Each structure stands twice: as structure tokens, then as C-alpha cells.
Amino acid sequence: MVKPSRHSTKSEERRAYWLLVLPAVVIYWAVTAFPLFFSIILSLTNYSGGPIFAFDFKFVGLNNYIRMFKDPYFWISLKNNAYIILVSVFGQIPLGFIFAYAIFRKLVRFGDFFQTMIYLPAVISPIVVGILWQTFFSPYGPLTKIVQHFKPGWRSTFLLDPKRAIIPVLFVILWMYTGTYLIIFLANLQKFEPSILEAAKIDGATEFQTLWYVILPALSGVIVTTVILAISGSLKSFNLIFAMTGGNPARRTSVLALYMYDTAFRGAPNYPMASAISMFIVMLSIILIIFTKAVENRYGGRE
Amino acid sequence: MFKKSRMISILLAAFLVVAVVSGLSAQEQITLKVLNYLDLTSPGTEREIKEIWEAFEKNNPDIKIEREDLFGEPFHQKLEAYAAAGNLPDVIYMWPGARSATLHDKKLVKDLAPFLGDMADEFVPAAVDPNNQRGKYLAMIPIGITATHMLYVNQEMLNDLGLNMPETYDELKTMVPKLQEAGKDVVIMGAQDDWVIQSVLFSMIVGRLAGDAFIDKILAGEAKFTDEPFVSTLKFYQQLFDDGVLTPDIVMTPYGTSPALFAAGEAPFTIDGDWRVGAFLTDPATGEALIPPEKQDNILLTIFPAIPDEVTPNSTSMVLATGFGMSAAIPDNSPKEEAAWRLISWLVSPEVQKIRLETGAAIPSRKGITAEGLEPLVEQRLRFYEKYVGTYVLDDVLPPEAYMPINVGLQEIALGMSTPEDVAAKVQKGYEEWIAGLEE
Numbered sequence: 001m002v003k004p005s006r007h008s009t010k011s012e013e014r015r016a017y018w019l020l021v022l023p024a025v026v027i028y029w030a031v032t033a034f035p036l037f038f039s040i041i042l043s044l045t046n047y048s049g050g051p052i053f054a055f056d057f058k059f060v061g062l063n064n065y066i067r068m069f070k071d072p073y074f075w076i077s078l079k080n081n082a083y084i085i086l087v088s089v090f091g092q093i094p095l096g097f098i099f100a101y102a103i104f105r106k107l108v109r110f111g112d113f114f115q116t117m118i119y120l121p122a123v124i125s126p127i128v129v130g131i132l133w134q135t136f137f138s139p140y141g142p143l144t145k146i147v148q149h150f151k152p153g154w155r156s157t158f159l160l161d162p163k164r165a166i167i168p169v170l171f172v173i174l175w176m177y178t179g180t181y182l183i184i185f186l187a188n189l190q191k192f193e194p195s196i197l198e199a200a201k202i203d204g205a206t207e208f209q210t211l212w213y214v215i216l217p218a219l220s221g222v223i224v225t226t227v228i229l230a231i232s233g234s235l236k237s238f239n240l241i242f243a244m245t246g247g248n249p250a251r252r253t254s255v256l257a258l259y260m261y262d263t264a265f266r267g268a269p270n271y272p273m274a275s276a277i278s279m280f281i282v283m284l285s286i287i288l289i290i291f292t293k294a295v296e297n298r299y300g301g302r303e
Numbered sequence: 304m305f306k307k308s309r310m311i312s313i314l315l316a317a318f319l320v321v322a323v324v325s326g327l328s329a330q331e332q333i334t335l336k337v338l339n340y341l342d343l344t345s346p347g348t349e350r351e352i353k354e355i356w357e358a359f360e361k362n363n364p365d366i367k368i369e370r371e372d373l374f375g376e377p378f379h380q381k382l383e384a385y386a387a388a389g390n391l392p393d394v395i396y397m398w399p400g401a402r403s404a405t406l407h408d409k410k411l412v413k414d415l416a417p418f419l420g421d422m423a424d425e426f427v428p429a430a431v432d433p434n435n436q437r438g439k440y441l442a443m444i445p446i447g448i449t450a451t452h453m454l455y456v457n458q459e460m461l462n463d464l465g466l467n468m469p470e471t472y473d474e475l476k477t478m479v480p481k482l483q484e485a486g487k488d489v490v491i492m493g494a495q496d497d498w499v500i501q502s503v504l505f506s507m508i509v510g511r512l513a514g515d516a517f518i519d520k521i522l523a524g525e526a527k528f529t530d531e532p533f534v535s536t537l538k539f540y541q542q543l544f545d546d547g548v549l550t551p552d553i554v555m556t557p558y559g560t561s562p563a564l565f566a567a568g569e570a571p572f573t574i575d576g577d578w579r580v581g582a583f584l585t586d587p588a589t590g591e592a593l594i595p596p597e598k599q600d601n602i603l604l605t606i607f608p609a610i611p612d613e614v615t616p617n618s619t620s621m622v623l624a625t626g627f628g629m630s631a632a633i634p635d636n637s638p639k640e641e642a643a644w645r646l647i648s649w650l651v652s653p654e655v656q657k658i659r660l661e662t663g664a665a666i667p668s669r670k671g672i673t674a675e676g677l678e679p680l681v682e683q684r685l686r687f688y689e690k691y692v693g694t695y696v697l698d699d700v701l702p703p704e705a706y707m708p709i710n711v712g713l714q715e716i717a718l719g720m721s722t723p724e725d726v727a728a729k730v731q732k733g734y735e736e737w738i739a740g741l742e743e
Contacts, residue, residue: 046740048740053389134495134557135557135560137555138555138556138557138560139552139555139556140552140556140560140564140569153486155552157551157552157555159555160551160552160554160555160718161718162718162720245495245555246376246495246496246497248495248496248497248554248555248714249495249554249555249714249717249718250497250554250711250714250715250718250720251497251711261380264380264383265379265380265383265384266376266379266380266707267703267704267706267707267710269383269387269405269703271387
């Protein structure tokens with residue numbers, strides 16, 4: 001029997017390594033890293049349409065970023081994203097947890113029914129949900145017709161007041177995605193050993209004490225995960241708002257992703273500025289996620 | 304035995320010949336990618352697909368069509384994405400002006416004049432005049448002529464309320480209290496998409512009050528959007544809300560819903576483009592219509608009443624309608640170019656223009672196209688164009704950097720968030736930035 005040399009084993013290992021890693025690396029570079037890198041380059045140019053790879057553009061430094069920060073619609077969109085993050089983190093997650101807890105601890109009857117009903121909106125296409133609620137809140141829609149039975153002449157103007165137009169959108173986002181967090185929390189709650197909760201009960205812990213001192217600390221990792229999901233999901237908010245309001249009236253319900261899309265594809269296509277906006281979204285996501293992890297490290301419990 | 308094997312050999316040879324011949328013919332089939340603009344909810348859609356697109360493929364078995372149908376903003380967005388990727392479809396639905404600016408400015412579509420040749424004489428001269436297109440060459444052949452502003456009037460409702468068709472704006476204004484008392488809106492518009500007000504209403508106002516000559520002056524650098532003629536058009540638009548003729552509700556009414564609201568009698572007037580006539584006609588698939596033919600005589604297709612201080616009276620905003628262009632990436636004199644031209648010439652042929660006339664989709668750009676058995680609204684639409692003067696459609700003549708602030712600004716004025724002066728200043732700023740970009 002010929003003993004394999006150390007050299008040939010190493011080269012085989014290297015070959016196997018590349019064989020296993022290369023497909024993933026190629027795919028990652030093609031669909032994630034290269035577009036990201038190219039987007040950074042594009043955000044520093046004055047490319048103005050036509051085939052991109054003709055390279056018919058000049059570098060203009062940070063002009064597109066400066067223009068973005070000077071645009072009032074950027075700040076409107078950022079503000080709306082902030083509202084969506086707030087509703088997601090402080091609305092969807094606590095509500096999802098409360099519902100999950102109530103179902104898990106059997107504080108309500110028909111738990112399976114409520115679980116299904118609350119999760120149902122999450123499985124419907126956001127475009128369908130957007131059109132449904134757009135029609136519902138429209139000045140001539142079902143809401144107007146229902147209220148007019150009680151108050152003749154009344155008309156839905158929820159989406160008309162520029163300062164309040166985002167509220168119906170936030171409501172729909174809350175309604176639509178709370179079920180997702182309900183499922184995540186419920187799945188994690190069901191992993192609890194019943195004996196731990198029984199032991200807490202025998203020790204005389206109240207329902208609140210069980211929740212506060214036993215369940216919540218154990219779930220801190222899950223909570224951080226849901227917060228990261230909520231933040232990244234909120235920053236990507238697009239399809240629902242696109243279908244429901246198109247960012248209107250007067251762009252007052254726009255969000256960063258929609259603002260980027262409008263800048264890239266509506267009217268005067270401005271790909272460099274749209275790339276600058278997308279870079280901003282990426283940076284903001286990273287900062288918020290680092291912040292969330294820091295909060296968890298500081299205040300989080302042990303799983 | 305010998306006979307049997309010879310038989311098998313002959314059969315195999317025959318099979319091979321058939322396979323090779325069919326393979327060759329499959330190889331010869333040319334695939335054309337088409338980006339088409341089509342409202343799939345329109346009653347005429349089934350006829351459009353069957354009698355125009357499927358009929359072409361049936362009559363041209365050597366050409367395979369891969370068609371993508373889009374409508375509204377998504378169409379323009381996808382087109383820009385294709386242009387950016389350098390991957391334009393072979394045949395593209397497009398606008399003659401700024402709405403398809405990238406295609407014209409970057410010369411991404413071929414000049415169709417050499418293809419058209421003497422056939423140009425069969426078209427209305429304006430339709431094939433290269434000067435009427437943004438790039439000053441025949442980038443597309445229009446399939447019709449379009450008035451982007453049309454006032455649809457429910458005369459029966461006016462009569463029932465004891466009102467007459469207003470001739471002037473003041474007469475329209477005096478109707479407001481009576482209509483409100485009857486629980487009606489005055490004018491329905493589905494203007495949630497921000498292009499709508501600019502295209503179907505404001506362009507007409509600018510044409511009437513400022514005139515095309517003033518827009519020409521702006522484009523020549525001899526006037527500004529902040530000058531009185533343009534600001535006065537915004538002031539009149541604002542007055543429509545102050546007088547109750549329009550309500551802010553229009554900016555949260557989806558574009559697709561306005562025909563149904565008008566047909567349901569929410570208001571005696573709606574303002575839209577002439578293309579909306581198609582939405583009221585009988586759907587051949589169901590036999591149903593938003594406004595049945597027997598009731599269509601109650602609907603008057605006209606223009607907004609006379610506005611005080613008009614410089615272009617009796618006018619509406621008009622544009623050469625959309626049409627089809629051919630990607631410049633197709634090699635010259637190639638079989639694909641021949642196939643693409645065969646498709647485009649079919650799409651502007653008398654047969655297709657007749658179908659589009661019957662479905663209310665477009666008014667022919669060719670001379671002498673008529674059809675029998677048209678629904679009353681289509682008949683009325685045919686007569687519409689000879690009555691009025693045409694003026695510019697803003698998003699056809701202005702760069703997007705100028706018309707986008709107009710689009711958003713008109714919604715802001717509707718909601719009381721901006722003044723006419725503010726909007727004019729934003730438009731001027733956008734326009735100056737565009738000029739500066741050109742000079743870079």
C-alpha cells in the first residue's frame with residue numbers, strides 16, 4: 001500500500017476546499033458583493049442613462065450624497081422609515097409577544113383560531129393587501145360608505161392630511177406583520193420545559209413574576225433576533241406602500257426604498273443618486289443592528 | 304428479412320429528414336422580444352391580444368413573439384431598467400416626447416423613416432413628421448393621436464338637477480352649491496398617481512392661459528417658470544379647489560377607479576385623457592359596459608369651459624399618440640431587423656388601426672380609417688379632434704427634471720401645502736439643474 005504524501009494530501013484538501021467553497025463565493029460575488037460594490041461606484045458618478053457598461057460617465061465625488069441630504073423628500077422618507085421602525089419594534093414585537101404569551105399560557109380560549117387569524121395577513125401578498133386597504137381608506141371606499149350610514153356626508157380623509165397620511169399605512173403594517181412575530185415567539189415559548197414553569201409556580205411566583213424573571217430573560221436572544229428582523233424589514237418597506245399609496249399624497253407617505261425606486265425609475269432616472277440612497281439604507285441598517293446587538297450585550301439575559 | 308431491414312432503413316431515413324427539416328425551420332424562426340403597453344382591465348384587451356398579437360404570429364409563423372405587457376408607471380420604470388442594463392427589447396412601445404426621453408436622447412431606437420418610405424403618405428402628416436418627436440428623427444410611428452384632456456359630462460344628471468352644460472368657468476363655479484346640496488362631487492378625478500393632474504388637466508390650463516409660445520420661450524431660455532404667465536396657471540389651478548370645483552379627495556382616489564365612480568353617478572363631470580373612452584365601452588368578453596351603448600348619448604365628450612384671460616381659447620392638450628420603435632441594437636439589414644419591421648408595420652397597419660378604433664383604444668394616425676357599428680362614445684370621440692386646437696402636454700415637451708416638480712407640486716397645492724409661487728420656484732430650480740447638467 002502506498003502511503004499518500006503529506007504534500008498530495010494538502011493539495012487534495014485545497015482542491016476540495018475550493019471545490020466546495022467556490023460555487024458559494026461566485027454566487028455571492030455575482031448577486032451580492034458585485035452589485036453592492038458597483039452601486040458604491042455608481043453613486044460617485046454622473047451616469048445619466050443608456051447602457052451602464054459603456055462607462056460613459058464621470059466621477060463627481062460625493063455630489064449625489066450632498067444632493068440627497070439637501071432633498072426634502074429624503075428627510076420625509078427617512079422620517080416615515082423611522083415611524084415604521086418604531087411601529088415594528090414597539091408595536092409588532094410587543095403585540096406579537098403578548099398574543100403568543102396569551103395563547104401559550106392558555107389565557108384565552110380558541111388559541112389556534114386566534115393564532116391563525118393573526119398570522120393570516122402575513123401570508124397574503126403585500127400588493128393585494130395594499131390595494132385592499134387603499135380601496136378601504138379611499139374617499140369613495142367602504143369605510144366612507146359604512147360611516148355614511150351613521151353620519152351622512154362624512155368622507156374618509158385619513159390619507160389626505162399630509163401630516164397624518166402615514167398613520168393608516170402604519171396601522172396596516174402593524175396589522176399585517178404582527179402575526180409573524182406571534183409565530184416566532186410562540187415557537188420559542190413552546191420550547192420551554194413545563195417543569196420550569198411549574199417550579200416557578202410552586203415557589204409562589206405570580207404570572208407576572210414568571211414572565212419577568214423566567215420567560216423574558218430566556219427569550220432575550222429571540223427578542224434581539226426579532227428586532228433585527230423588524231429593523232431590516234422596516235428599512236426594506238416598499239411593496240405594501242407602493243400598492244397602497246404610491247408614496248403619495250405629494251410623496252408624504254414615501255419611505256427610503258420607495259424614494260430610491262422613484263429616483264431610479266420615475267421621470268428623470270437618476271441612478272447615481274438612487275445608488276447613494278441605497279448605500280445610505282445599507283449603512284443605516286448596519287448601524288441600527290450594531291446598536292441593537294450592543295443593547296442586548298448590555299441588558300440582555302441568559303438563554 | 305432483407306425487405307424488413309430495408310423498410311426500417313427507409314423509415315429511419317424519412318424520420319431523419321423530417322427531423323432535420325423541422326429542426327432547420329425551427330432554427331429559422333426569429334424571436335422578437337416586445338415591451339408592450341396594455342391595460343389588461345380594459346374591455347378591448349381580449350381583441351387586442353387575439354386580433355392583433357396572436358393574428359400576427361399566426362400569419363408569420365417564422366416569427367415568435369415574446370411579449371411583456373405593462374401599464375402605467377411600472378411600464379416606464381421597467382423600460383428605464385432595460386435601457387440601463389443595455390438589454391432593450393427588440394420592439395418597444397414608446398412615447399414621442401419626454402416620457403420616453405432616454406430612448407430618444409440616447410438614440411436607443413432606430414430611425415424608422417427609411418423603413419417607412421413612401422408609405423409615409425398614407426399617414427396624417429403630423430404623425431410621421433420627425434420634428435414632432437423629441438430626438439427630431441422618426442424614432443417611433445404613432446398609432447394614433449391623443450388628447451390628454453377631455454371633459455366627460457353626464458348630461459342626464461345635469462338635466463335632472465336642472466343644470467345646463469357650462470360654457471364658461473364662472474357658470475361651472477355657480478353649479479357647485481347645487482351639486483353639493485345634491486350630495487354630488489363636481490368633478491371626479493383619480494389623481495393618486497402624481498402624473499395625472501399634470502397630464503389631463505394642468506397641461507390644458509397652461510395651454511389656455513400661458514400658451515405654447517410661452518413654453519417655447521422658456522425652452523429657449525427667454526422666460527422662466529417663475530414668470531407671471533406660468534404662475535397664473537398655477538393660481539387658476541389653486542382656484543379650482545378654493546371654488547369647490549375640485550376637492551383634495553382626488554389626490555387619494557386611485558386612477559383606475561375614476562371611470563367606475565363617474566359611471567356610478569358620483570359627479571356629473573370627470574376629467575381624463577381621451578383613452579379613457581375605452582373604459583366605458585362594452586367588453587366583448589362579458590357583453591357588459593360601464594356605460595351601456597344605449598346610455599352613451601347621455602355622455603358628452605368636450606373640453607373644460609372657457610377660462611377668463613385665455614390666450615389659446617377652445618383648446619385641449621394634445622400629443623402624437625404613442626407607438627412602436629425598434630431597438631438600435633438590432634444589426635442593420637439582418638433577418639431580425641426585417642422581422643421587427645414586419646411587426647411594426649403590422650401594428651400601424653389599416654387593419655390594426657381599425658381594431659383600435661373599434662375598441663376605443665386609439666384614433667387612427669392613418670388617413671381614411673373608418674369602421675362600422677361603433678359605439679356612440681367612439682363616434683363622438685372621432686369628431687372630437689376637429690373641434691379643438693391642440694396645445695402642448697407638459698410631460699411631452701419639458702424634461703423630467705421640470706415636470707416631476709410640477710406633478711408633485713400640483714398635489715401639494717391641492718392639499719394646501721404649497722403656494723403657486725413655491726411650486727413655480729421648485730420647477731424653475733429643477734429646470735435650471737437640468738440645463739446645468741447638459742452643460743457639464
